[in-house]
Amino acid sequence: PGDRLEGLNLYLIGMMGAGKTTVGQELATRLGYRFFDSDMVIEQSTGQSITEIFATSGEAAFRQxxxxxxxxxxxxxxxxxxxxxxxxxxxxxxxxxxxGLIVWLDVPVDALYDRLKTDSSRPLLQQADPKHTLETLLNQRQSLYAQADLHVRIGVRETPEQICDRIL
Ligand code: S3P
Known part of the structure; x- marks a missing residue:
């Protein structure tokens, strides 16, 4: 499958907790591509955590x-x-x-919440009702995510390997 991509970058999009990093690392290994996580690049280049950037500079600065x-x-x-x-x-x-080719990892909110409920690294979820926040964010973003080239609906028990198989 790598040949047919002709070197195009693969962009994984989707909500926090959708598994973009895990699936992305696996995809990169299989394709012989290099892997980057944009949040990690931001943390390395600024020397600040995502949480610190949101707290000290705000979301608009982070988006820039x-x-x-x-x-x-x-x-x-x-x-x-x-x-x-x-x-x-x-x-x-x-x-x-x-x-490049844009791939939406679409995971139901219940599963996102399960994965993120004990996570403290997502500043947008550090508030009273994180599940509701996830629902609101998904509502706001769904039509944008849907502009991906590939829409991958992910089942709760699907492994990163199985997800990669389907994408490839
Ligand atoms: C955000 C998602 C986070 C990170 C930041 C904001 C968002 O990345 O960029 O906390 O607005 O959904 P992940 O999707 O990798 O968690």
Whole structure:
């Protein structure tokens, strides 16, 4: 399958907790591509955690850095990129995502919540009702995620390997 991609980058989009990083690493291994997680690139290049950036500079500043990182990554080929859940929010990001193949990992909110309920690394979920927040965010973003080239509906018991098989 790698041959048919002709070096195009693969962009994994979808909500926090959808498994973009895990699936992305597996995909990259199978394709012989390099793997990047946009949040990790942001943390390395700023020397701050995502939580710190949100707390000290705010979400708007984070979104700017996120776009810059995406633009930088899009200038390479043969990458698998796990993007942050909010990458779809900025119109300009789509021009970078469109350089490659966009894959939406679509996971039901209940499963997202199960995976994230004890997580403290997502600033947007550090509030009274994280499940409701997840529902609201998904409602706001669903039509954007749906603009992906591939829509992968993920079953609760599906393993990263099985998800990769289907994508490839
Ligand atoms: C966000 C998702 C996070 C991170 C930030 C904001 C979002 O990335 O970029 O906390 O707006 O959905 P993951 O999708 O990798 O958790």
């Amino acid at each position: 850095i996120e776009s810059q990182v995406l633009a930088e990554l899009a200038s390479y080929t043969r990458l698998v990129i796990a993007t942050g859940g909010g990458i779809v929010l900025q119109q300009m990001n789509w021009s970078y995502l469109r350089h």
